[in-house]
Every structure is written in structure tokens, then in C-alpha cells.
Amino acid sequence: MSDTHAQSVAYVRESFIDQQPAPITETGAIKWLRTNLFSSIPYTILTFVAIYVIYVLLSGFLPWLLGGVWNASSIRECREMMGGSGAGCFAVLTERWNQLLFGFSYPSEEYWRPSLAFVLLFVAVAPVLFAALPRKMLVITLLYPFIAYWLIWGGTILVSAFALLGVVGGYFAYTMAERRAGFALSLLVAVLAAVAIWWLSGFAVAEEPGFLELPPVESRNMGGFMLNMMLGVVCVSLSLPFGIVLALGRQSRLPIIKFICVAFIEFVRGVPLITLLFVANVVLAYFLPPGTTFDLILRVIIMITMFASAYIAEVIRGGLAALPRGQYEGAESLGLDYWQSMRLIILPQALKISIPGIVNVAVGLFKDTTLVSIISMFDVVGMIRGPILASTDWNGVYWELYGFAALLFFVTCYGISQYSQWLERQLATDHR
Amino acid sequence: MASISDSDANQSSSFKLSMLVNDTRYRGLTFQFIALMLIIFLMAWLGMNLVRNLAAAGLDISYGFLDQSAGYDINQALIPYTSQSSHLQAAIVGVLNTLLVALLGCVTATIIGVTAGVLRLSKNWLISRLMSAYVEAFRNVPVLIWILMIGTIVTVSGGNPREFLGEDPNSNLFLGAFAFTNRGLYAPAVELGPGAIFVAIAVVVGIVGFFLWRRHVKKTLFQSGKLLPAWPSWLILIGLPVIAYFAFAGAVSLSMPDTMANRFNIQGGTLVGKPLIALWLALSVYTGAFIAENVRAGILAVSKGQTEAAAALGLRPRRVMNLVVLPQALRVIIPPLISQYLNLTKNSSLAIAVGYADITATLGGITLNQTGRAIECILMLMLFYLIISLSISAIMNVYNSRVALKER
Numbered sequence: 001m002s003d004t005h006a007q008s009v010a011y012v013r014e015s016f017i018d019q020q021p022a023p024i025t026e027t028g029a030i031k032w033l034r035t036n037l038f039s040s041i042p043y044t045i046l047t048f049v050a051i052y053v054i055y056v057l058l059s060g061f062l063p064w065l066l067g068g069v070w071n072a073s074s075i076r077e078c079r080e081m082m083g084g085s086g087a088g089c090f091a092v093l094t095e096r097w098n099q100l101l102f103g104f105s106y107p108s109e110e111y112w113r114p115s116l117a118f119v120l121l122f123v124a125v126a127p128v129l130f131a132a133l134p135r136k137m138l139v140i141t142l143l144y145p146f147i148a149y150w151l152i153w154g155g156t157i158l159v160s161a162f163a164l165l166g167v168v169g170g171y172f173a174y175t176m177a178e179r180r181a182g183f184a185l186s187l188l189v190a191v192l193a194a195v196a197i198w199w200l201s202g203f204a205v206a207e208e209p210g211f212l213e214l215p216p217v218e219s220r221n222m223g224g225f226m227l228n229m230m231l232g233v234v235c236v237s238l239s240l241p242f243g244i245v246l247a248l249g250r251q252s253r254l255p256i257i258k259f260i261c262v263a264f265i266e267f268v269r270g271v272p273l274i275t276l277l278f279v280a281n282v283v284l285a286y287f288l289p290p291g292t293t294f295d296l297i298l299r300v301i302i303m304i305t306m307f308a309s310a311y312i313a314e315v316i317r318g319g320l321a322a323l324p325r326g327q328y329e330g331a332e333s334l335g336l337d338y339w340q341s342m343r344l345i346i347l348p349q350a351l352k353i354s355i356p357g358i359v360n361v362a363v364g365l366f367k368d369t370t371l372v373s374i375i376s377m378f379d380v381v382g383m384i385r386g387p388i389l390a391s392t393d394w395n396g397v398y399w400e401l402y403g404f405a406a407l408l409f410f411v412t413c414y415g416i417s418q419y420s421q422w423l424e425r426q427l428a429t430d431h432r
Numbered sequence: 433m434a435s436i437s438d439s440d441a442n443q444s445s446s447f448k449l450s451m452l453v454n455d456t457r458y459r460g461l462t463f464q465f466i467a468l469m470l471i472i473f474l475m476a477w478l479g480m481n482l483v484r485n486l487a488a489a490g491l492d493i494s495y496g497f498l499d500q501s502a503g504y505d506i507n508q509a510l511i512p513y514t515s516q517s518s519h520l521q522a523a524i525v526g527v528l529n530t531l532l533v534a535l536l537g538c539v540t541a542t543i544i545g546v547t548a549g550v551l552r553l554s555k556n557w558l559i560s561r562l563m564s565a566y567v568e569a570f571r572n573v574p575v576l577i578w579i580l581m582i583g584t585i586v587t588v589s590g591g592n593p594r595e596f597l598g599e600d601p602n603s604n605l606f607l608g609a610f611a612f613t614n615r616g617l618y619a620p621a622v623e624l625g626p627g628a629i630f631v632a633i634a635v636v637v638g639i640v641g642f643f644l645w646r647r648h649v650k651k652t653l654f655q656s657g658k659l660l661p662a663w664p665s666w667l668i669l670i671g672l673p674v675i676a677y678f679a680f681a682g683a684v685s686l687s688m689p690d691t692m693a694n695r696f697n698i699q700g701g702t703l704v705g706k707p708l709i710a711l712w713l714a715l716s717v718y719t720g721a722f723i724a725e726n727v728r729a730g731i732l733a734v735s736k737g738q739t740e741a742a743a744a745l746g747l748r749p750r751r752v753m754n755l756v757v758l759p760q761a762l763r764v765i766i767p768p769l770i771s772q773y774l775n776l777t778k779n780s781s782l783a784i785a786v787g788y789a790d791i792t793a794t795l796g797g798i799t800l801n802q803t804g805r806a807i808e809c810i811l812m813l814m815l816f817y818l819i820i821s822l823s824i825s826a827i828m829n830v831y832n833s834r835v836a837l838k839e840r
Contacts, residue, residue, distance in 0.1 A: 036557035043556045050558040256464040260471060270821035271814045272778035278796055278813070282806040286485045287478045367574035374576075374784060381576055385785075398584045406573045406581070413572035 064088045064399070074393040092397045093404055096388055100404065103223015103378050104387055110154070110215060114226050117151040120144060121233065129419065131426075152222070152230070154214035162201030170194030219297040223378035225408055230297075231379075232366035235304040239365075240358070242305065243312025244351075248342065250313060251320050261313070268310035273368050276303045281375040300372055308365045315357030319350035352427050359420035363413045370409075380405050482807075497803040498523070504798050506789040508705040519799045526794035527816060533711055533790065534777040540716035541776060542769070545723025552728050563724065570721035575779050578718050583710040583786035590614040590706075617709060621702035627680035634676030641668035707788035711780065719776045723769060730765035731757070763835050770828045774821055781817070791816055 037047045067087030072078040078089035124144035127137035146160040173193035177186035249261030280299040331341030373382030384401045388394050452462045498520040505515050510528040552563035590613045611618040645665040653659050734757050742756040783790040784797055800809040
């Protein structure tokens with residue numbers, strides 16, 4: 001370009017001018033401010049409005065947070081110490097810390113057990129969450145449910161051990177049977193083997209009830225944030241396999257199975273969780289054989305799992321539907337049968353597509369575990385609404401308590417959603 | 433199972449039992465048969481347990497309790513209700529209350545959500561961060577905690593009604609019509625007189641006319657290329673009811689909160705109870721955060737090339753928005769938006785936490801506890817929510833199939 005006018009202009013500069021720094025308004029902080037905050041008059045107005053809003057929020061919140069009292073035995077003492085400054089009375093958190101985390105009737109000398117189970121949870125889920133960790137750690141994941149049960153509920157370790165044995169036996173029966181029969185028959189064999197082992201082990205446990213025994217804790221003594229964690233972890237992990245089965249059933253070509261799955265999913269998704277919890281609380285007992293006493297936590301776990309699996313099924317159905325037709329046809333052309341093609345080709349891709357949705361359901365489910373407080377279980381919200389706010393010591397300390405509960409959930413849920421976004425980036429195999 | 437015997441007869445006499453599992457022709461039928469048997473067995477088992485348990489408890493399934501007098505008061509009722517009314521009436525009050533808070537919540541949640549979603553995409557750094565903070569804060573904390581917190585705010589705020597009373601009140605009514613006190617919000621009430629039906633008809637005709645004119649505009653644009661103005665549609669929408677309002681003077685009037693009537697309380701108007709306000713606010717801001725994300729995703733889903741192409745055609749920014757971006761964004765936004773409405777409706781069942789008398793609180797709460805008719809109450813409760821959910825999703829499917837891209 002520059003050559004074209006070389007003959008026609010009288011003067012052409014022969015040397016370059018030294019590179020100049022950009023004008024001060026176009027660099028650094030000033031440019032950033034100009035483009036991001038004051039780019040036009042409406043934006044400038046919006047910026048000032050936003051600054052005002054932030055000022056109002058922080059000027060109310062910071063003195064409350066920073067001037068708070070952390071050591072007092074009742075709200076009256078708190079008020080005396082603050083002398084009407086309007087700061088927070090966080091003493092309730094220090095005093096009721098254990099109750100908020102463990103409920104009010106978990107034996108206090110046994111707090112180390114759920115705490116240990118909580119720490120182990122991270123070790124157990126780490127290999128599932130991060131593929132870079134050694135695969136052998138998955139053994140811990142498999143052992144974890146049994147260890148956690150033993151730690152939290154106590155009793156003899158034999159119950160957990162034989163439960164594990166049944167699962168292992170079922171797995172071996174499955175691998176043995178799979179060489180001869182198809183997936184479904186082997187599964188049946190595996191279930192039968194596991195049930196046989198569990199049945200036989202009942203006698204062994206009856207023989208040795210005190211073997212490696214931790215003091216047993218009743219389910220009704222569980223509470224606080226521990227209860228939320230337990231319900232959340234158990235129900236999410238149980239609802240994943242059920243959700244997958246339901247989703248496959250809904251996509252199935254077999255009309256009866258399809259109808260059953262559709263009816264279940266639509267029914268469960270159509271009613272609020274709270275009505276299902278009512279069912280767990282007052283109605284379920286009518287449908288069980290007379291004389292069965294059924295742990296409330298177990299009933300609630302069943303209902304929440306049903307609820308979550310219906311939602312997860314819909315998410316996975318979306319993933320299945322999003323796969324190109326060619327993937328199904330490719331699997332068929334390789335001569336794979338239904339279960340092989342699902343396991344090896346369809347589900348891995350469908351699950352990858354559904355990760356954001358599954359995480360959404362998991363986060364929503366974890367938040368919904370607070371609903372058990374409405375059927376008078378003492379999870380963290382139940383503890384706050386019930387025993388703590390009703391006590392004469394702490395009557396009226398709303399913000400500190402609700403704020404604490406909100407913070408607990410915020411940290412957990414925000415962490416999970418950040419992880420899922422990271423995982424999505426990791427699994428992105430399409431090149432964009 | 434007829435097909436098995438048919439094909440069995442046609443094909444060969446060498447039908448072996450193992451073919452039921454190994455032959456793909458029969459395998460599906462076998463599994464379905466097993467599944468059906470299992471389900472029937474499970475149902476029969478549950479039903480038998482139910483019968484035996486009910487017999488043992490000396491109960492039966494009967495809805496007679498719905499006629500009995502309820503014996504409890506409801507602080508907020510859209511239809512006349514006293515504690516002498518029947519349980520059925522209490523349930524209807526609950527249904528109406530649920531629908532009321534769901535409707536109000538959906539409207540405000542949409543407004544909040546669309547605003548926050550658009551602002552989150554704003555180029556203004558501060559505003560977009562502020563909106564992100566709002567969305568994350570509300571999405572990651574259980575709705576029950578928000579309901580309880582906002583319930584507490586609403587409960588502790590608001591002064592004594594006396595502050596608004598007398599010739600020289602300490603506080604004036606907001607806009608001369610609203611007073612927020614510790615009893616709730618006093619607001620003008622609509623009173624219907626004779627002829628109100630005509631005004632209602634005018635409103636309906638106005639709405640229908642609005643859409644008819646819009647359709648007419650579109651049709652003429654597509655057929656003759658002439659763009660008719662859009663403002664007559666607004667004229668129809670607003671003008672007709674206004675004309676009807678003045679034509680039938682007194683048919684529809686507002687009853688204002690009266691601060692002069694007596695010394696103790698505000699009279700006239702309508703009192704919106706604090707539980708309703710708390711639940712409404714909480715559900716709106718909570719669902720608003722989710723709607724904001726849907727709106728953001730919908731707008732981001734329209735590729736930039738669409739905007740650029742529209743601009744290259746010479747469309748002005750407003751028309752680009754109305755004719756190119758919005759129709760495509762709405763196709764993405766509406767389905768999740770309707771699911772959010774559904775979620776809001778279902779979340780309104782947490783009304784029990786702030787003491788709002790929705791269907792869960794009346795039928796599933798007090799009525800259930802008083803009569804002990806757990807199965808009947810919960811069955812009706814579930815049916816109610818199921819009907820709402822299924823009708824909303826039916827509407828959604830119709831809408832979806834109408835706006836879906838017509839491919840191949």
C-alpha cells in the first residue's frame with residue numbers, strides 16, 4: 001500500500017518515528033474505568049446507582065459482622081456487651097456450634113465419628129471427581145459407604161463387613177455369569193448371590209454382636225448439618241443409578257416398561273417434594289406390613305431418592321436425545337447388544353452431556369434437604385427454627401443463625417457448581 | 433402374549449423355552465411381562481397392607497370429613513370463610529391462596545429475572561458483577577432459608593397502624609393509598625357494582641383486539657410489504673376498558689384505606705397479610721435468580737452473526753432486537769421459564785414456614801392433623817399439584833411445538 005503513492009507525493013518520511021506510549025486515557029486503570037464503568041451517560045448513572053447500592057449494603061453489613069460478639073451465654077448478655085451498637089450476636093454460633101452441626105442428641109463424646117466420616121468423604125469422592133488421581137483410590141470410594149455407616153450409626157462392624165461381602169459376592173457372581181448369560185440374567189444371579197450372603201451373615205452377626213463395636217446411635221438422634229450432608233450424599237449417589245435406569249426405560253421401545261417409567265417420572269415431578277415428605281412421614285406406614293417400624297430417616301431417604309431420580313432421569317433423557325442417531329447405529333453395526341452399546345458407547349457420552357444438568361439437580365436436592373425441617377426433623381434449619389430460637393437464651397437471634405445456615409449451603413453449593421464448570425472444561429473433547 | 437403363540441405357530445415347532453430370553457424377537461416381551469408382573473405384585477402387596485392396616489386401625493377411606501366444620505381460622509381468604517365453614521371450603525381457600533401467590537410470584541419473578549438477566553450481560557462491570565452476586569447468592573442457598581429470612585424481615589418491619597391515623601398522622605399513606613404496618617399492607621380494594629360484567633367484557637375484548645391488530649399488522653406486512661403502525665393495538669387494549677369504565681360509572685370502584693374512620697385501625701381497602709407478602713417476595717427473588725440465568729443463556733444463544741446480518745440489512749437496533757434477536761432468544765428462554773413458573777408454584781408449598789394458608793397448610797396441615805385422614809388429604813393434595821403441573825406442561829408442549837424450528 002505504502003508503495004503506491006511513493007512517486008506522487010512530494011515528501012516521504014524515511015525513518016520510523018519511535019513508538020509512542022498510548023495516550024494516558026487509553027491505558028491502564030483509566031481506560032478500564034472508561035470502558036467498563038463510564039462508557040456512556042446511562043452507564044455512568046448506573047455505575048453511581050450500583051456504588052450507592054453497594055455502599056448501603058456494606059454499611060449495614062460490615063459493622064454488624066465486624067463488631068459482633070462471639071462470647072456470651074445468652075442474648076441478654078450479648079446486648080449488654082454491645083450496648084445497643086446493633087452488631088451481630090455471634091455468640092449463639094459458638095455456644096450452639098455442636099448442635100448446629102450434629103443436632104442436639106448425638107452423644108457429644110462421639111462427635112469424632114461423623115467428623116471422621118466427613119473428612120473421609122473427601123478422600124472417597126476425590127478419585128471420582130478428579131480423574132488425574134490414581135485409580136486405585138476408587139477402592140476407598142467403594143469401601144466408604146460401609147465405613148461411613150459403621151462410623152455414624154455405630155454398632156458392630158460385622159454388619160458393614162457382611163454388607164460389603166454381599167456386594168463383593170454379588171459382583172463375582174455377576175462376572176462369572178456374564179460369560180454365559182446376558183446382562184439381565186447375570187444381574188439376577190448377582191442379586192440372588194448377594195441376598196444369600198446377607199441372609200446367611202445375619203446368623204453370624206447374631207453370634208457376635210459385640211465384635212469391634214462402636215456405641216450405637218439411633219437415627220432419630222441425628223441432626224444438624226450432618227443430617228443435611230447425609231441425606232444429600234446418600235440420595236444423590238442412590239438416585240444416579242435409578243435415574244439412569246428410568247431414563248433408559250423412558251427411551252425404551254418396550255411399551256409397558258416405557259409407560260411405567262413415564263408414569264413414575266411425571267407423577268414425581270408433578271408434586272412438590274414436601275408432599276412426598278408428608279407421605280414418608282404419615283402415609284408410608286400404612287403401606288407397609290403391620291408391625292413394621294421403619295426408621296424415619298430411611299423413609300425420607302427413599303422418598304428424596306425417588307424424587308431426585310425422576311429429575312435426573314429427565315436430565316439424562318436430554319443427554320440421550322442429544323446424541324446423534326449415528327452413535328446408536330454405530331453401536332448396532334459393531335454387533336453390540338443393548339446393554340453393551342449403552343454401557344460402552346451411549347451412556348458415557350450422554351452422561352457427559354448431562355453433567356451440568358445432573359449437578360443442577362444435585363445442588364437443588366442438597367438445598368431441598370432443608371425441607372425435612374417441615375416434617376419436624378432437626379436438620380440445621382430445623383435446629384434453628386425449633387430448639388435454638390425457641391430457647392429463652394437465644395430467642396430473637398435470627399440473622400446470625402440464618403446467615404450461618406445460608407453460608408454453609410452457599411459454600412457447599414457454590415463449590416459444587418464451580419467444580420462442575422471445571423469438569424465441563426476438562427471433558428470438552430470437541431475442538432472449538 | 434398373543435403374538436408369541438402366533439409367531440410360535442407360524443414359524444416352527446422348535447420353540448424352546450430358552451428362546452424367551454435369548455431370542456431378540458421374544459426377549460422384549462418376556463422382560464415386559466416380568467416387569468408387569470412385578471409391578472402388579474408390588475401394587476397388590478401395598479394394597480393388601482393398606483387394607484390390613486386400615487382394618488387394624490378401625491379406619492376406612494372416606495371423604496365425609498370434608499363436610500364437617502373446620503373449626504379453624506384462616507387469616508387470608510379470597511372467598512368468604514369462617515371457622516364454621518367446612519374442611520372443603522378451607523381446602524378451596526387454600527387452593528385459591530396457592531394460585532394467588534403463584535400468580536403474583538410468577539409476574540414479579542419474571543420482571544426481576546429479566547431485568548437481572550439483561551443487566552448481567554451489561555458492559556458495565558460493576559452492574560454485571562452486582563447481578564452475578566445476586567444470582568449466585570440466591571441460587572446457592574435453600575429457598576426455605578430465604579423464605580424464613582424474608583419472613584423475619586417482613587415480620588419485624590412495619591409500624592403500628594396508629595401512626596397513619598387521625599387528622600395529623602405521623603406517617604402519610606404511600607401514594608395516598610398504601611400503608612405498610614405491623615399487620616400487613618393496607619391497599620386499595622376493587623369493588624364491583626352492577627355493570628361490572630360489561631367492564632370485564634371490555635377488558636377481554638381489549639386484550640383480544642390487541643392481539644388481532646398485531647396479527648393483522650403482521651399479515652399485511654407479509655402480504656403487501658406495508659408496515660402498519662403498532663400503536664392502535666395499545667389504543668384498543670387500554671381505550672376499550674377506559675371507555676367502559678366511564679360508560680358504566682360506579683360499576684368498578686376502588687375502596688381506599690380510610691385513616692379517618694376510627695382511632696384504632698385503618699378501615700376500608702384490603703389488608704394483604706404479612707405471610708403473603710413474605711412468601712411472595714421470597715419466591716419472586718429466589719425464582720428471579722434462576723430466570724435471570726435462563727434469560728442470559730437465551731440471549732447468549734443468539735449468535736452474534738444474526739445481529740450483524742440484521743444490521744447489514746439496514747435494520748435499526750430496535751428492529752434488530754424485536755425482529756431478529758428476541759424471537760430467537762425467546763425460543764430458548766420460554767421452556768425453562770415455564771419450568772421455573774412450575775417450580776415457583778411447587779415451592780409455594782413451603783408457605784407453611786411463614787404461616788401463609790395455602791393448600792399445603794390447610795388441607796395438608798391443619799385439616800390433616802385435626803381429622804387424622806392422612807391418606808385422603810395427601811392424595812387430594814398430590815392430585816391438586818399434579819393437575820397444575822400437568823396442565824402447565826401441556827401448555828408448554830403446545831407452545832414448544834409451535835415455535836420449534838421446522839426442520840426437514
